[in-house]
Amino acid sequence: MPTSRWLPYLLIAPASVFLAVFFAVPLVQTIVLSFDGGPAGLWGNYQRMLGDLNFNVSLRNTFMLVLTVVPLQMMLAIGMGLMLQKMQRGREVVLWIWTIPLGVSDLAAGLVWLAILQNTGYLNTFLFHLGVIDGPTAWLNSETPMTLFIAVVVAEIWRSTAVVLVIIVAGLQLIPKEFGEAADIFGASAWQKLTRVTLPMLKPSLQSALILRTVLAFEVFAAVYAIGGRNIPVLVGEAYVWQRENQNYSVAAAYAVLIMVISLAATAVYLRLLRQKPEAQA
């Protein structure tokens, strides 16, 4: 058919054009805007960003959140995936329950944990009945940065582990049963099977999950804001403040570029660390 040579291009054209307009153009615009420092020169916006009182704190908070949340949720999701694999009855139901948070936004997740952790919340009631505290206690203000941080970590793990779980379950299903059986025949322990067979075979899934979650974790914002307000500044939150409250789009763009550079660097690190041999790829 003569049409079939052009047909695929015709079919991908709308999507390509759309992504070019709403992905490539704003990308370039953000970069241009961030270097448009006016009288302050090319790096003016970046200098303002670096000199911002909240910059160092927000950078540190963001990194600490990513470095705490992502490893913990990877381990949790792998554990959950292995539990599901072993399960004989009720696997469907359990899988459904465990993937419910997929539908929960970061803002809603923050509000959920605010309901539990607020002064007269459920956690405090529980601690009160245990005799640990005498009355309503505040955990989420600037005086308690440690518990505030833990609260955000808990909310993020609660919400975003589900997507890692789905990726891992999909990956586990692709591992042929024979590999595990062979390991059994050679007398491998459960731990050996996990570290020598399952995890290496799961590498592509782990890579996908790590990239996806790390990029999203660097974007963390609404959950933090819902739980701690501005008591725990993060990078995206600062970009939002510069854009909305200070009406300074250029410094906001500098923040956006920084977040993008960090995300891309993290992706590159994962691609390199978890490199697959070409023949192992599907």
Added chain:
Amino acid sequence: MTKPAGSSFKGWLYGSGVAVLCVWVLLPIGLIGLGAFGGRPAVYQWPKTLMPASLSLDQLAVFLKIDGVWNAALNSVLAASMTMVMALLLGAPAGYALARFSFRGATMFRLMILLTRAFPLAILALPLTVLFIRAGLYDTAFGVSLVHTALALPFAAMITASLFAGIPRELEEAAWVFGCTRWQAFVKVVLPLALPGMAAAAIFAFVISWNEVFAASVLTVQQRTLTAYLLTVLSESPLHYRFAGGFILIVPSVVFIFAVRRYLFALWGVTSR
């Protein structure tokens, strides 16, 4: 690992692990539900009882009557519906092309789709503000849905690609033999088979838009979506309103995810590599 979980201590440990994790997921949603239906008295009750006395639908209705809430919810539904339609209209043809043709540039296109994931896409809404003001798209549900479509489109293309790849090519070829054009064959043979999966892709797009906070907040002032509205009133609204808002955000997307749970794995399985 080989032995099925039996009545041993190990089996008990395993069973309770599963149960604890189920509670870990479900309990918080239940608790924000109590916060939403309990209203002010339940939020400030101390110490809390398992069932607040003030539990009633009225409390949630009060929240919905606040000026702006209903409008925000409507905007969210509008933006999410438009995102759903656009993501599918743009994504499904691309998915079909990836599944059925091998053409120069296919790998490039696939890579571009994957590349979008390495970028914090929502943040790209920042410079769009200026562009949108000029184009008259600023502060409209349609403007928000354009950015959300950029978020959802890669997913829609990937789900539909794996969907179409799963429908045997021979079925289509048989239709051509019987004199159908490519389009007729697609509409009469492929589309009915792909419809449930495409509905799932559409619902994913809806949920992505419904839940998105950052771009929606940056691109609206009056015509806020529900997430943007909640974010801006967060610091000044009383706790029970926040919980009601959070609960209303959660319910539809959880129901939707339940409806499409079978397709979750098509999204993250082989094709996502």
